[in-house]
Amino acid sequence: MDGYIAQQLLNGLILGSMYALVAIGFTMIYGIIRLINFAHGDIVMIGAFLTLGLVISGKISFPVIIILVFIGGALMGILIERVAFRPMRGAPQVTGFITSLAISILLQNLGILLLTAQPRNFFCPDYLQTIYHFGPVSLRAIDLGIVVTAVVLMIFLVLLVRFTRLGMAMRATAENLNVARLMGININHTIMLAFAIGSGLAGVAGMMWGGKYGQIDPLLGFVPGLKAFVAAVIGGVGSIPGAMLGGYLLGFGEVLFVGLLPPIYSSYRDAFVFTTLIMILLVLPNGLLGRKTEEKA
Amino acid sequence: MDMLEIRDSHVYIGQTYVLKGVSLEVRHGEIVALIGANGAGKTTTLSTISGLTRSRRGKILFRPDPDTTQRDITKAPAEGIVKMGISHCPEGRQVFSDLNVWENLLIGAYLRKDKQAIQSDLQWVCELFPILRDRRRQSAGNLSGGEQMMLAIGRALMSRPRLLLLDEPSLGLAPLLVETIFEMLEQINAQGTTILLVEQNALMALELAQRAYVMETGQITLSGTGMELAENEAVRKAYLGAT
Numbered sequence: 434m435d436g437y438i439a440q441q442l443l444n445g446l447i448l449g450s451m452y453a454l455v456a457i458g459f460t461m462i463y464g465i466i467r468l469i470n471f472a473h474g475d476i477v478m479i480g481a482f483l484t485l486g487l488v489i490s491g492k493i494s495f496p497v498i499i500i501l502v503f504i505g506g507a508l509m510g511i512l513i514e515r516v517a518f519r520p521m522r523g524a525p526q527v528t529g530f531i532t533s534l535a536i537s538i539l540l541q542n543l544g545i546l547l548l549t550a551q552p553r554n555f556f557c558p559d560y561l562q563t564i565y566h567f568g569p570v571s572l573r574a575i576d577l578g579i580v581v582t583a584v585v586l587m588i589f590l591v592l593l594v595r596f597t598r599l600g601m602a603m604r605a606t607a608e609n610l611n612v613a614r615l616m617g618i619n620i621n622h623t624i625m626l627a628f629a630i631g632s633g634l635a636g637v638a639g640m641m642w643g644g645k646y647g648q649i650d651p652l653l654g655f656v657p658g659l660k661a662f663v664a665a666v667i668g669g670v671g672s673i674p675g676a677m678l679g680g681y682l683l684g685f686g687e688v689l690f691v692g693l694l695p696p697i698y699s700s701y702r703d704a705f706v707f708t709t710l711i712m713i714l715l716v717l718p719n720g721l722l723g724r725k726t727e728e729k730a
Numbered sequence: 731m732d733m734l735e736i737r738d739s740h741v742y743i744g745q746t747y748v749l750k751g752v753s754l755e756v757r758h759g760e761i762v763a764l765i766g767a768n769g770a771g772k773t774t775t776l777s778t779i780s781g782l783t784r785s786r787r788g789k790i791l792f793r794p795d796p797d798t799t800q801r802d803i804t805k806a807p808a809e810g811i812v813k814m815g816i817s818h819c820p821e822g823r824q825v826f827s828d829l830n831v832w833e834n835l836l837i838g839a840y841l842r843k844d845k846q847a848i849q850s851d852l853q854w855v856c857e858l859f860p861i862l863r864d865r866r867r868q869s870a871g872n873l874s875g876g877e878q879m880m881l882a883i884g885r886a887l888m889s890r891p892r893l894l895l896l897d898e899p900s901l902g903l904a905p906l907l908v909e910t911i912f913e914m915l916e917q918i919n920a921q922g923t924t925i926l927l928v929e930q931n932a933l934m935a936l937e938l939a940q941r942a943y944v945m946e947t948g949q950i951t952l953s954g955t956g957m958e959l960a961e962n963e964a965v966r967k968a969y970l971g972a973t
């Protein structure tokens with residue numbers, strides 16, 4: 434039984450890693466322009482298909498694919514920001530939200546148009562399918578890769594945001610757009626950077642998603658997008674450490690819920706997710722690590 | 731020749747007609763005060779200069795040094811205006827509470843590349859406001875109101891402005907601290923920074939400034955030397971609490 438729990442915790446870690454990566458982008462974008470970006474999950478889908486395309490097209494090694502997918506996701510994020518969100522800047526929050534919904538639907542339907550709705554098998558090289566056994570728990574190389582990649586990316590991000598000039602500009606812009614401009618910060622660049630990094634991470638999460646579940650389709654972004662939203666809100670939307678924490682908590686919670694209760698409850702896992710969200714928000718309206726201040730007008 | 735010249739500036743915020751043809755000048759080396767009641771348009775004047783707000787009509791001209799050519803900054807972006815040498819210390823301090831004190835100062839120097847000079851300017855700001863050095867690792871959100879004000883001024887100085895726009899540095903501070911801050915402003919000015927000062931504390935502002943403007947409902951209604959305005963009957967009634 435202990436081995437079983439350990440195995441479930443491990444699964445939670447893997448799932449949480451993916452949620453956390455997607456949630457980071459969500460929270461960065463919200464933090465900087467107060468946009469609830471519904472299209473963020475669809476970048477996950479694009480990342481997954483991009484990976485598949487790169488795998489099929491040639492003998493590119495997986496570490497290189499990670500970089501290419503990050504760049505692909507980032508470019509997609511920049512494009513969406515430039516054509517859809519920048520013209521909406523300064524408009525009421527709900528306008529941005531609706532725009533993002535439209536982008537999401539557009540991307541999904543473009544996906545269906547170009548790739549058909551038929552799920553496709555996701556290829557992983559054999560070395561990623563190797564199964565390792567550690568006592569009672571076992572995991573595939575790809576699972577290990579997911580966790581390690583996610584953690585490395587998150588460490589990079591935290592270092593960037595905490596200790597670089599650019600990171601300082603991002604934090605300042607997130608706190609106060611106008612005063613950031615008075616410092617000479619070009620907020621268009623900072624906002625673009627937030628979209629690029631957030632979407633790059635979501636792209637890489639898509640690669641992981643494909644590797645973990647083995648099948649991908651143009652609508653796959655919905656679930657990670659929604660879960661990442663929940664994770665970001667649990668952690669305190671706008672807070673990067675909060676998004677990471679929320680992602681892992683959600684991953685663990687979900688897996689333990691399914692793993693520890695009788696199987697008939699497992700289809701209630703999403704109900705569990707949202708119940709948890711509501712309960713946390715009742716106690717901590719700003720999430721676990723959110724700022725205590727009121728929403729700026 | 732003037733350092734800063736606002737010519738007949740008309741500004742709308744949303745639908746509200748806020749500045750109704752404002753003209754004023756600041757000369758090199760001066761301290762100029764802009765006083766007026768709440769809602770007169772003082773803050774709007776400053777943010778129109780610094781590029782946060784756009785004027786619908788009128789011109790803003792800036793000459794960083796007496797021997798440089800005059801530039802039209804009416805349509806320049808905010809970040810370009812900082813680069814040209816105008817630093818705006820906004821109303822209500824608005825330090826970055828997610829950044830520590832040192833980072834707040836460093837971000838004031840965001841556009842500068844001269845690392846060594848930035849270090850010596852940090853020293854300079856810390857000599858003006860020694861408390862900032864003691865608190866340098868502390869999050870700016872945890873400072874007292876007075877300390878935040880000093881940080882906001884220090885941050886604005888870190889871009890090495892030729893012209894410093896200050897919006898109500900005395901707001902919400904104890905009288906003794908206001909004294910200190912005004913003394914610092916005098917020092918900063920003596921060291922070569924021109925200052926345009928918006929103040930509610932008209933008495934102190936008129937004492938400090940060489941020249942001053944009085945603003946009412948979006949228009950400049952009076953101007954003169956600080957002394958002249960301090961003795962002006964209407965000003966004394968409206969702003970200095972004389973009966």
Ligand SMILES: Nc1ncnc2c1ncn2[C@@H]1O[C@H](COP(=O)(O)OP(=O)(O)OP(=O)(O)O)[C@@H](O)[C@H]1O
Binds near residue numbers: 746
């Ligand atoms: N964002 C805004 N939306 C609508 N009206 C605004 C806005 N900002 C300023 N105003 C209006 O513009 C006018 C001038 O405002 P401004 O802040 O420039 O005045 P002020 O002289 O700085 O006042 P105070 O001494 O209170 O700081 C006011 O009537 C104000 O109501």
Ligand SMILES: [Mg+2]
Binds near residue numbers: 773774
């Ligand atoms: Mg004001």
